Amino acid sequence: MSPHDVPTNLGPIQALLGVAESVTADGDPATLLQSVATRLRSAVPFDFLGVLIHDPAAGLMRLTLFVSADPGRVHPCPDTTPLDSPGGLVWQTQEPMLISDLRSETRFPAMQPIWERFGMQSAYYVPLTTARRKLGTIFFAREDAHTHESDELELLRFAARQAAVAIDNALVAADVARLQDELRAERDRLQLLLDVTTAVVAHLDLRGLFRAIASVLRRVVPVEYASLALHDPVRNGWDLHALDFPTGKGGYLRESLHVPFAGAPASLAFTARAPVALTRDELQAMSDHAPVARALVAEGIRHWCCVPILSRDRVLGTVNVGRIADQPFTPVEREWLDRVSGPVGLAVENALAFRQIEELKNKLAAEKHYLEDEIRTEHGFAEIVGASPGLGEVLKQVEVVAPVDTAVLILGETGTGKELVARAIHRLSKRAGRTFVKLNCAAIPTGLLESELFGHEKGAFTGAVARKVGRFELADGGTLFLDEVGDVQPDLQPKLLRVLQEQEFERLGGTRTLRTDVRVIAATNRDLGKMVASGQFRADLFYRLNVFPVRLPALRERLEDIPLLVRYFVAESARKLNRPVRTIPDAAIEKMVKYPWPGNVRELQNFIERCVLLSPGTELRVPANELPDIPPPATSGGVQTLVEAEREHIRAALAAAKGKVGGPGGAAARLGMKRTTLQSKMKKLGVTLDDPPGDNE
Secondary structure (H helix, E strand, O other): OOHHHOOOOHHHHHHHHHHHHHHHOOOOHHHHHHHHHHHHHOOOOOOEEEEEEEEOOOOEEEEEEEEEOOHHHOOOOOOEOOOOOHHHHHHHHOOOEEEOOHHHOOOOHHHHHHHHHHOOOEEEEEEEEOOOOEEEEEEEEEOOOOOOOHHHHHHHHHHHHHHHHHHHHHHHHHHHHHHHHHHHHHHHHHHHHHHHHHHHHHOOOHHHHHHHHHHHHHOOOOOOEEEEEEEEOOOOEEEEEEEEOOOOOOOOOOOOOEEEOOOOHHHHHHHHOOOEEEEHHHHHHHOOOOHHHHHHHHOOOOEEEEEEEEEOOEEEEEEEEEEOOOOOOOHHHHHHHHHHHHHHHHHHHHHHHHHHHHHHHHHHHHHHHHHHHHHHOOOOOOOOOOOOHHHHHHHHHHHHHOOOOOOEEEEOOOOOOHHHHHHHHHHHOOOOOOOEEEEEOOOOOHHHHHHHHHEEOOOOOOOOOOOEEOHHHHOOOOEEEEEOHHHOOOOOHHHHHHHHHHOEEEOEOOOOEEEOOOEEEEEEOOOHHHHHHOOOOOHHHHHHHOOEEEEOOOHHHOHHHHHHHHHHHHHHHHHHHOOOOOEOOHHHHHHHHHOOOOOHHHHHHHHHHHHHHHOOOOEOOOOOOOOOOOOOOOOOOOOOOHHHHHHHHHHHHHHHOOOOOOOOOOHHHHHOOOHHHHHHHHHHHOOOOOOOOOOOO
């Protein structure tokens, strides 16, 4: 500094030293200016000190710092353009400006109201400039009109130069701090994305995946509630696949919950394809039409945010978070959630693909085992044999109903070939290329029938050591044949009705709803109409199964088919047993035509196989005592019911076997069934060994 730059009297020198000391001390710009103002007032009286910083982005002069002897005199000051204020003009020209009387200043009309509001009558504006940049302007103002002496102006210019360096350094430090904060924030974001990516790689199960992601999110966005909802376009709604709510009451909100699309909070994010934040009041307003919103309010959620999960330009679902604390989600937090949704979308898509592959693999394995069992099972005959009018009518009905997916109920006595007709319907349908799955409802204990139909999860009951695929899941895309459907217990009938109507079910012990596309063909030898009347069978299930009934005639009702069946079974049995039997005496066929065959085609098949086995040469030998002359069951008042006919057939077989139930020549062998099965039917139909044939109770 030259001698001309420094005042010669002691007061200004002390002020200069004080200013230099102030600007070299650490502190923020506001504290610095307060100290400078205090030091300068001892040498140059003024009432206000202010700093106007130029904002290049907005092109405005902003009053950034302001010091007043009376803090109560400080008022908000609007921003001005460089042309509308002396501070802007000084910044542009870099020349100081002294205005001794602001009331008579006419160049800046927009500033007059501001000066009057502050009570300023004179001011001295000095540019704030450093070697790096032009910052703005500093001004010193008084409440009275005043013309400063030259040494006072020089002292103020000196203070301005010192303050400019200090303010510039402070702004640089602030910029550095801001950049450091931004770098730390970006580092945290990258770390979050890395942690999310690690979770994506480590988990293929949706539940485990989301719990890992929720744990990562809570480090950045504190929440009490987190869930993953996936969009179900088939049912037009949301499925809650994962829930992380440690403080929840465990009521309505649960995993595997299905939420209708209309009115759901997640639907807002789905439609907007952007994060949506809701307050408690907004959730309350939605609660009349959205049970999930009502449940969130009941759980105490005060702030809610849904973020859509986008993958390949489609919305897979939403990540939902909620807070019980009254702390709204900030824009930064929404941005964090939105950035996380990208890797979450990839993870969800991978998890869904893995689940689908796993389910298909399990289903294919189950189909393989099932078909292997089918191959090992001997069906007895592979074609429908016969030319009678009754059988011809059945085949016409099969041709009519096979191409459509209508439910079919096949009615007929035991052994009439109900499964064979069901297979014929499947072969002629559009599902012929998929699996034909059968289940005899009477052959499986009641406690296990539900597991056979719908499958079960591991640990669903004692002995459930692994997940089991049920018949409905196994038959997806194909046909399911439910034989003896009349034996389904009443407590299982509502579940069977649901899967028939809605095409959806849950595995035993599971919570996830599964969908299936199955055509159901049912069969029974019982009178379902009477069972409905007696309350043993649900009426709505009966109507659902009985859409297209097909009644198979008993063998005694199509006597003209017996010779054809005999020849067919003789050829099949001779081939299977490696016997030379080729001819059948007419007397043997005539005798078989006269026999009533209580066990129908199945009994005839077993009888022929036994005859082939006992024939020593090429001619079929029929034992004389095997087919006694048994008159057909008498009918009273018209056609017998199936139950009455079955009861009479059993009585006739018992009479022919002279009361012998099991063993060779016993009633069970004549009927083509096991001894235990016959005893079970006798108990069900009320048949005893003392009942004579034809005794209708």
